[in-house]
Each structure stands twice: as C-alpha cells, then as structure tokens.
Amino acid sequence: MDFISILSIFVLACFVGYYVVWSVTPALHTPLMAVTNAVSSVIIVGALIAAAAADVPGAKWLGLLGIVLASVNIFGGFAVTARMLAMYKKKEKK
Amino acid sequence: MGALTSFLRRPGPRAGVVLPSAADSKVKHRPRIKSGVTLVLFAGLFATPAHAATGEAVNPWVALAYLVSGVFFILALRGLSSPATSRTGNRFGMIGMLIAVVTTLVTHFPMRTETTGPDAMNVVIDGATTLEILAAIAIGAIIGITIARRIAMTAMPELVAAFHSLVGLAAVLVGWAAYLNPGAFGLLVDGEIGAVSKVEMGLGIAIGAITFSGSVIAFAKLSGRMSGSPILLPARHVINLGTLAAIIVLTALFAMAGPSDTMPLIVALTVLAFLIGFLLIIPIGGADMPVVVSMLNSYSGWAAAAMGFTLGNTAMIITGALVGSSGAILSYIMCRAMNRSFISVIAGGFGADDSGAGGGEAKEQRPYKQGSAADAAFMLEQAEKVIIIPGYGMAVAQAQHALREMADMLEEKGVEVKYAIHPVAGRMPGHMNVLLAEAQVPYENVFELEDINSEFAQADVAFIIGANDVVNPAAKTDKSSPIYGMPVFDVDKAKQVFFIKRSMGGVGYAGVDNDVFYMDQTVMLLSDAKKMVEEIVKALD
Numbered sequence A: 001m002d003f004i005s006i007l008s009i010f011v012l013a014c015f016v017g018y019y020v021v022w023s024v025t026p027a028l029h030t031p032l033m034a035v036t037n038a039v040s041s042v043i044i045v046g047a048l049i050a051a052a053a054a055d056v057p058g059a060k061w062l063g064l065l066g067i068v069l070a071s072v073n074i075f076g077g078f079a080v081t082a083r084m085l086a087m088y089k090k091k092e093k094k
Numbered sequence B: 001m002g003a004l005t006s007f008l009r010r011p012g013p014r015a016g017v018v019l020p021s022a023a024d025s026k027v028k029h030r031p032r033i034k035s036g037v038t039l040v041l042f043a044g045l046f047a048t049p050a051h052a053a054t055g056e057a058v059n060p061w062v063a064l065a066y067l068v069s070g071v072f073f074i075l076a077l078r079g080l081s082s083p084a085t086s087r088t089g090n091r092f093g094m095i096g097m098l099i100a101v102v103t104t105l106v107t108h109f110p111m112r113t114e115t116t117g118p119d120a121m122n123v124v125i126d127g128a129t130t131l132e133i134l135a136a137i138a139i140g141a142i143i144g145i146t147i148a149r150r151i152a153m154t155a156m157p158e159l160v161a162a163f164h165s166l167v168g169l170a171a172v173l174v175g176w177a178a179y180l181n182p183g184a185f186g187l188l189v190d191g192e193i194g195a196v197s198k199v200e201m202g203l204g205i206a207i208g209a210i211t212f213s214g215s216v217i218a219f220a221k222l223s224g225r226m227s228g229s230p231i232l233l234p235a236r237h238v239i240n241l242g243t244l245a246a247i248i249v250l251t252a253l254f255a256m257a258g259p260s261d262t263m264p265l266i267v268a269l270t271v272l273a274f275l276i277g278f279l280l281i282i283p284i285g286g287a288d289m290p291v292v293v294s295m296l297n298s299y300s301g302w303a304a305a306a307m308g309f310t311l312g313n314t315a316m317i318i319t320g321a322l323v324g325s326s327g328a329i330l331s332y333i334m335c336r337a338m339n340r341s342f343i344s345v346i347a348g349g350f351g352a353d354d355s356g357a358g359g360g361e362a363k364e365q366r367p368y369k370q371g372s373a374a375d376a377a378f379m380l381e382q383a384e385k386v387i388i389i390p391g392y393g394m395a396v397a398q399a400q401h402a403l404r405e406m407a408d409m410l411e412e413k414g415v416e417v418k419y420a421i422h423p424v425a426g427r428m429p430g431h432m433n434v435l436l437a438e439a440q441v442p443y444e445n446v447f448e449l450e451d452i453n454s455e456f457a458q459a460d461v462a463f464i465i466g467a468n469d470v471v472n473p474a475a476k477t478d479k480s481s482p483i484y485g486m487p488v489f490d491v492d493k494a495k496q497v498f499f500i501k502r503s504m505g506g507v508g509y510a511g512v513d514n515d516v517f518y519m520d521q522t523v524m525l526l527s528d529a530k531k532m533v534e535e536i537v538k539a540l541d
Helices: A002-024 A026-052 A059-093 B002-009 B011-017 B020-033 B035-045 B060-081 B082-110 B118-122 B129-150 B152-181 B196-220 B235-258 B263-280 B286-311 B314-336 B342-347 B350-361 B373-382 B392-397 B400-412 B429-439 B449-458 B529-540
Strands: B385-390 B414-422 B447-448 B461-465 B498-501 B522-526
Touching: A002 B060, A002 B286, A002 B314, A026 A059, A026 B060, A026 B082, A026 B129, A026 B429, A059 B082, A059 B129, A059 B429, B002 B129, B011 B020, B011 B522, B020 B392, B020 B414, B035 B286, B035 B400, B060 B118, B060 B314, B060 B414, B060 B447, B060 B461, B082 B314, B152 B196, B152 B263, B152 B286, B152 B449, B196 B235, B196 B286, B196 B461, B235 B263, B286 B429, B342 B461, B373 B400, B373 B461, B385 B447, B385 B449, B392 B429, B392 B529, B400 B414, B400 B529, B414 B429, B414 B522, B429 B447, B447 B449, B498 B529
Parallel strands: B385 B414, B385 B461, B414 B447, B461 B498, B498 B522
Antiparallel strands: none
16 A cells, blocks of 8 residues: 555544544543553554564564564453453443 | 455354453454464465565455454444443454454465465565464463453553553564564565655654553552652753654664664664653653553554554554544543643653642641541431542552442432542543442442532532542642642532541642641541441441
C-alpha cells in the first residue's frame, strides 16, 4: 500500500477512536485500559513476520522474544479484562 | 468468497462457547493445532504468501483479513460503552487478535515448506519453526494468564503499567528486526531501506523505547518499589528537550544516511529514547500517576501504529490509532479532573514544589473531633441518605469488601447508600469502580462527580474513606492552593461528615491541609480503613 492510503486509514481510525472512546462509560475506564493494552499487542504480527523469515540470525531471536512479550500482553490483557468485566456481571443479577 | 466468509466466521461460535477466562487459552490455540490442515489449505488460496503483509503485491484477501481484525478491535472498544455489552466486546477483541495472528501465520509459514514451488527462492534457512513460534506464544500465554488470574484488583495500575512496558519493548524489537532484516518485511527499495520506511521505523523504535522505560518507572512507582515522590534533576527541562530534539535529529539523519552508516545512528536513537522515557517519568509524583498511566497507554498505541506504517498493516494501524486516542482522551479526562494542563503534568514536580511551603508554614494545630466506630454506626443508622466517597486509601487498606458489607447492612435498615467517585480517585482511571465491582457493589449505586455533587445538600452523612484531596474545599476557595480549580465533592454541604484516615499527620498527595477535618459537622475516624469499617459493621449488628 502506498503511504497516502495508509495515512488515510490512520487518520480515519483516529477519528473513530475518538468517538468510540468518548462513548465508553467512566465506570469501565480501567477495563478499557486493559483491553487497549491487549489489542495494541497486535504488534505480535510484526514479531511473527520477523521470526518466520529471518535471514539474519539475530532478527529471528528478536522476533521470538517479541512474540513472547506480546503474547504475555495478549493473553494477560484479555484474561484480566474478562476477569474485571465478570465482576460487573455478578452485580447485574442482584 | 465462500471460503473467506467461512474463514472469518470460524472463530465466532467457538469463542462464544467457552468461558471468558478459559477462552483466552483455547480460542488462540485450537485453530493453530489444526493449522496443519489449515495452513496447507490457505497456502494454496493465497497467491503470494511471502509478500502478504509487505509493501508490494498485497494479497487483497490478506489485507481484508487484517481490516476485519481492525474492525473487531473497534467493536471491542465500542462494547465498553455499557457493562452489559462489555463482555461481548472483549470477545470481539479476542476474535480480532485471532484473525490477525492466524492470517500472519498462514501467510508467512507455508513458504518454508514450498522448497520446490515458485517461491523456492524465498525459502529461509534460519527462520523460526512453527514449533518455536508456538512455544514462544505458549510461554507468553502461561505467564500472561497466570498473572491475570493472580493479580489483586488493587494492583491493577501497576499491572497495566507493566503490560505497557511489554508493548513498548515488543515495538522496539520488531523495529530492530525490521532494520536488521528489511527484506522479510518488504521494505527494500533498490536494495536498501526506503527513506519513509526508515522514518517510520525510527519513530516506532523511539516511541516504543519511551513507552518501555517510562512504563518501567511508572510500574516501580506504583508498586512501591520506588518512592512515589518526584525526583527532580537540576535543569531537567533543558535535558529533556535536548534529548527529544536529538531523537528527532537522529531520526532525520537515520532516514538520509547511506546503508552502511545507519547502524550507529539507530543505536544512538534507541539508547536516547530509552533514556528520555526514564527522564520523563521520574519527576512525576504519585498524584499524577493516573495521567501518566493513561499517557503511556496512548504511547503504546502510537508505537503500534508506527510499526503498522512500517509494515503497511491495517490491523496494526487501526489498533494503534484506537489505543493512541483512547489513552490521549483518558489523559485529558484526568487532567481536567485535576484542573491541570497536560504540559504541567508532563513537566512534573507536582507535590515536591509545595512540600516546602506546606510543611514549613506549620499551621497551628486546629481542633478537630475524633469519634469511634460506635458513634459512626449510630449516626449512619439514623441517616436517610449516605454518600460514600472512596479513595486510594480504601484500595491500600483493601477495605472495599468490608465497606460493601456495611452498605448492605445500612440498606437493610432502610438507609439509601450511594457511592461517589472522583475521576482521579485511585491510581488509574476507573480504579475505584473496579474495586467496588470486585466487592459486588451494584454499579447502579455508583455515581460520577458531576452526577452526584448536587445531592450532598440532601445527604445526612458523607462517608469519606481513604480520599482526601478530592473533598478539599481549598480547591474552590484558596487561590494559592496547588489544587485550586480542581472539581471537588461538596461534602461540606452534608449534615454530617465521617472521615476515615489513618492519622492526622498525613496529608493528601497534593501535600495540602484539608479544612474538612476541622468542620463542626466532621468526625474523624482515625484508624486503618478496613479495621474501622469492620468495627462499624460489628456495631451495626
């Protein structure tokens, strides 16, 4: 993709983010941070590419280490968000 | 098209069936266990797997898959607009991540087996095997899920800070990997990395490194491994601005340098970025931590976006933009709630500058009333309406469960109990809400500052537990106070105020005295918050 199409996606996504985040209820700001943390680990995609196609030996290990770090975040982030959100659920039943 | 829709739909029902906590492990693993079949299948479907996520010859299906993944991330955040839809949202997030990971695996791993096909030239000798990749993911998954299960809810701020640091470090690693092996990322233009790619790469590494070292300091401060008070270096503004300028200059030089000269520049860039992250956060005090955590959240997003630019990956760009704006908005909300400008928070030193004035002035000891748990229980029972204001002290004392018990008993006696939460209560946005949720306080009873502040006039009791600055009337009246202009709860309008505090000696994080202590209707309950509430519960029996 050329730079301008990427930039367009980026700028529009910033606006989407702006409106979506303002609609998040303040009570859920902590889960919001946890889940944004988890999704920002989509950077694992870069780490996977690096690890998969390493002609340079160092790059492969950088990639693998990146995968471990991002995985901690993905699994940890989604799990802790799920744990927090489950607490909000219990009260609904009450 | 049929194959694509089934590919997109595949994870849906599966994620819906398993329980949220188990879903994290299962959702991500299962398709990969089946990946033997899947990979072969998709290897045929995707025409140019080796170049899939790179700059040239983007396979439209792959691009579409990343776009869908990005849309799922938008839906994940959208779900958080209410607690009822939030769990579905979280599941959308998992699905989005699954799509992104599977797409990458599918497009980048089959090429290693195609030794005889047209892609034979691209076969890598040293690349990680599928087993190694899965092992790396498994290690991360075990660590991540273990931490997520064990972490106390009171420790959420430092957990989030620690997670931010990982995103930052991962961005640095990916940036470096792209620098060392640009061919794999499709960044080569006439045998060298394109200038635009180098700028993106440099920015990605710099933002990632700042996120990393900044989050490490934030983590150390939040978890008490490092003093929460600001550490002020002489001429820090000059040092910081100089370092930032140097990073920008280095990025430009890096982009313009010939292929053989780039190494020292990118090393210097990385080192300086790590340094500035450290320098930026050490002068920031404990009270400003909500802003810092939100700001680092924002940075981790921008780092992901910068890497998305480098790789031309829509999922990463959309996510980066979402997370970046999310963190920025949260920072803004926090700053507004403290009536402080973002710049002044970043410049740091809040609390430290005032300690001299506040302590040295040595205000004369003013009289205050001290009460017992029995007094409080008696008054609470008599009340019609009680508003509870929790603060960070409640989190430290882990008093939220005892507090809910107290509220339950009062409600049984016909007292109306509401909770009032200030946006900056606690150490991160929404921290108090999560703790109350943990104690199973119904969220319908929990109110934000602007929604409840007018009700104090009708309240019989304002019950302050572990909060201080957020009820300080000096914010409204005293122009010289460091917290002047900050929106605060009008507890002085309540008929009676109970103030749980460990001792009279301590002051809030802003380091200022609080007139509420000395009001006629205020009774100080000097004790550990949890112990005091438990005693009140006993007295209510």
